[in-house]
Amino acid sequence: MSGARRGYAAAAEKLKLSLVLPHQALFTSADVVQVNISAATGDMGILAEHVPSIEPLRPGVVEVIEATGEAPKKFFVSGGFATVHPNNLLTINAVEAAPLEDIAPEAVRANLAEAEKVLAGNGSEADKMEAEIESEVYTAIQFALQK
CATH class of the missing domain: 2.60.15.10 (F0F1 ATP synthase delta/epsilon subunit, N-terminal)
Structure with missing residues (x-):
């Protein structure tokens, strides 16, 4: 062939x-x-x-x-x-x-906690939608930093 x-x-x-x-x-x-x-x-x-x-x-x-x-x-x-x-x-x-390597794990943890606090709270629908996006991104960053 x-x-x-x-x-x-x-x-x-x-x-x-x-x-x-x-x-x-x-x-x-x-x-x-x-x-x-x-x-x-x-x-x-x-x-x-x-x-x-x-x-x-x-x-x-x-x-x-x-x-x-x-x-x-x-x-x-x-x-x-x-x-x-x-x-x-x-x-x-x-x-x-x-x-x-420029991303600080402590800042990621703090920002993720803040986004989750907004999601669990009584904020507006717009605030919760923004927090949902932030939560997804910070969770992905946290996962990437653990590899």
Whole structure:
């Protein structure tokens, strides 16, 4: 049997990553080996030759494994979209992102407790909806920090 076959991406193959926020670009067409995302349908790893797709992101970690062999870079994103384009291009548009190592666990615990207090209280429906979102995000951050 001759011809090309699709398989696990070879180490020599690179993915061009652009990770952008409304106010800045964290990566712009950077050569990376793999990107792991928290998609709405579940966690997934993206390598070169990935099938084109659009994935909504849930609050969670975007892990970038660069070709340099350095430790992976981990960012907590509040949500957004990952678009896998043909020709090994990946664009991630996120509303907010922060390096995981910059997040203080104590602040996360305090903010989560405050959101849960609002949810349990007699606040307005709008306050409770906002607290529900905050609770979801802070719970996801807390989970990411425990890994």
